[in-house]
Amino acid sequence: MKAALWYDKKDVRVEEIEEPKVTKGYIKIKVKWCGICGSDLHEYLGGPIFIPVGTPHPLSGNVAPVVLGHEFSGDVVEIGENVTKIKIGDRVTVEPIVACGECPACKEEKYNLCSSLGFHGLCGSGGGLAEYTVFPEKYVHKIPDNMSYEQAALIEPIAVALHSIRMANFKTGDTAIVLGSGPIGLATIECLKAAGARLIIVLQRKSIRQEYAKRAGANFVFDPNEVDIAKEVKKLTDGVGVDVAFETTGAKIGFDTGIDSIKYEGTMVITSIWEGDVSFNPNVLVFSEKKIIGSIAYRHEFPSTIALMSDGRIKAEGYITKKIVLDDIVKEGFETLTGPEKKKQVKILVTPDKSLLSES
Structure with a gap:
């Protein structure tokens, strides 16, 4: 074969x-x-x-x-x-x-x-x-x-996103930023919508992927080459920041923007696979009790993902x-x-x- x-x-x-x-x-x-x-x-x-x-x-x-x-x-x-x-x-x-x-x-x-x-x-x-x-x-x-x-x-990439949302302990009404709108980023946006997110902000450089992100359910899509995204996030959240960031780019710009965009006691979930190291000052976590957690693949999410896609709560169109x-x-x-x-x-x-x- x-x-x-x-x-x-x-x-x-x-x-x-x-x-x-x-x-x-x-x-x-x-x-x-x-x-x-x-x-x-x-x-x-x-x-x-x-x-x-x-x-x-x-x-x-x-x-x-x-x-x-x-x-x-x-x-x-x-x-x-x-x-x-x-x-x-x-x-x-x-x-x-x-x-x-x-x-x-x-x-x-x-x-x-x-x-x-x-x-x-x-x-x-x-x-x-x-x-x-x-x-x-x-x-x-x-x-x-x-x-x-x-x-x-x-189903597989959407299950990756669903697992990351569960790892974040994301709750209905929470706010989020998704770093990147490739396949996993788009799946994360759709899963956040299904989970009842109140506000979804996306980092995505100017390309057709900005439109994909909006179609998936993003409220705002920002290009890091045009604006300071963390500042825009603060403006949209009364100066506080979002509850959760989902890093899907595997790039330093996504990592840094995610940490800067989450609120005190906020969480950044990393679902991206990295080809190299990234450095940061741990004080950004210490002074505000922010958390960084990893999310790998999925466990027991396939049945839920299939159900969410089958009944249309996750459309996965486009x-x-x-x-x-x-x-x-x-x-x-x-x-x-x-x-x-x-x-x-x-x-x-x-x-x-x-x-x-x-x-x-």
């Missing part, structure tokens, strides 16, 4: 590899659509970050090259022994967590904090940028009949800005998302089945 493999930074290749086999407790999925994630872009531009190189991943036992892709949907075509909840023909998505199940975090069901955490599509256990993939039944979720395969490929075939993933996918046209894109979906492009 064909699959997209990461070999090294700026070295992704579409190759023929062996089709994966179903084992006990596993499910085989014929992939319909798979999104290119920000994590994939970080690996393409500055990796390895999650991808094991040299030393095998403790759970997959594999090293690069690895099959990419962790935001995907498809049909179940085969099930292994002891699979009871999923059947052949089911329309599904995958929660792409690779966890040991034995460490203290896993025993608390905080599997996203597994001491050996990996992600399908990054750690060498297979991935969704392929014709077929296999995964444990525990992390496979059925999708409702009213949800398209394309929408289902967006995310998909381009659809391409797997063969073209480097030029039409990675190069587009990292080149001069990147700000025009939100989510590029990839299919191994060329016939799906003519249907869409």
